[in-house]
C-alpha cells in the first residue's frame with residue numbers, strides 16, 4: 001500500500017482532536033496548567049523516554065537497511081539530550097518519583113511487547129504516533145500562542161514544534177511507509193491496529209498526567 005501513513009492519519013483524526021481539546025492541552029496553551037500537574041507529566045515522561053529510547057534502539061536493530069538502523073539509533077541518542085534538557089529545566093528542585101504511573105507503564109509495556117514479539121512492521125507502526133502526534137500537537141499549540149514569551153511552558157512547546165523534530169518525524173513516516181508498501185493486507189491490518197492503539201495510549205498519557213494518576217493499591 002502506498003502512503004499508508006496518510007490513510008491511518010485520517011482514520012485517527014478523532015483521537016488527535018480529542019487530545020487537542022483535552023484540558024491538559026488547552027491549559028498548556030493558555031499557560032494556566034498547574035505547575036504540579038506539569039511536573040507530574042515531565043517526571044512520568046522522563047521515565048517513559050528512558051524506556052522509549054531503548055525501544056527505538058531495538059526497532060533500529062531490527063531494520064535490515066543501514067540508513068533505517070542509523071535513523072532509529074540517532075533518534076534514541078537524541079532522546080537522551082531531550083531528557084537531560086527537560087530534567088534540568090523543569091524538574092530541578094522538585095521531588096521526583098521513580099515509579100511509573102499505570103498508564104505510563106502500560107504504554108511502555110505495549111511498545112516493548114510489540115517490538116520484541118511482533119513483526120518489524122507492527123513495531124514501526126506502534127512507535128510512529130510518538131513522533132507524529134507530538135509534532136501535530138506541538139504545531140497546534142504553537143499556532144495558538146499569541147505571545148509565546150509569557151507562557152511558562154514555552155521551552156517545552158518550542159521543542160516539539162521545531163524544525164529538527166519535524167525532519168525526524170518526516171523520516172520516521174518515510175521509513176514506515178516504505179515497509180507498508182510491500183506489506184500484505186494481513187500485516188497492514190496489524191499495523192493499523194498498532195498505530196491506533198499507540199495513539200489512544202498517547203491520549204491516555206496526557207489524561208493520566210492531568211489526573212496525576214496513582215496506583216490504586
Ligand SMILES: Cc1ncc(CO)c(N)n1
Nearest residue numbers: 045048049130131134205
Ligand atoms: C508519551 C510521549 N510520547 C511521545 C513523546 C515524543 O518523543 C514524548 N516525549 N512522550
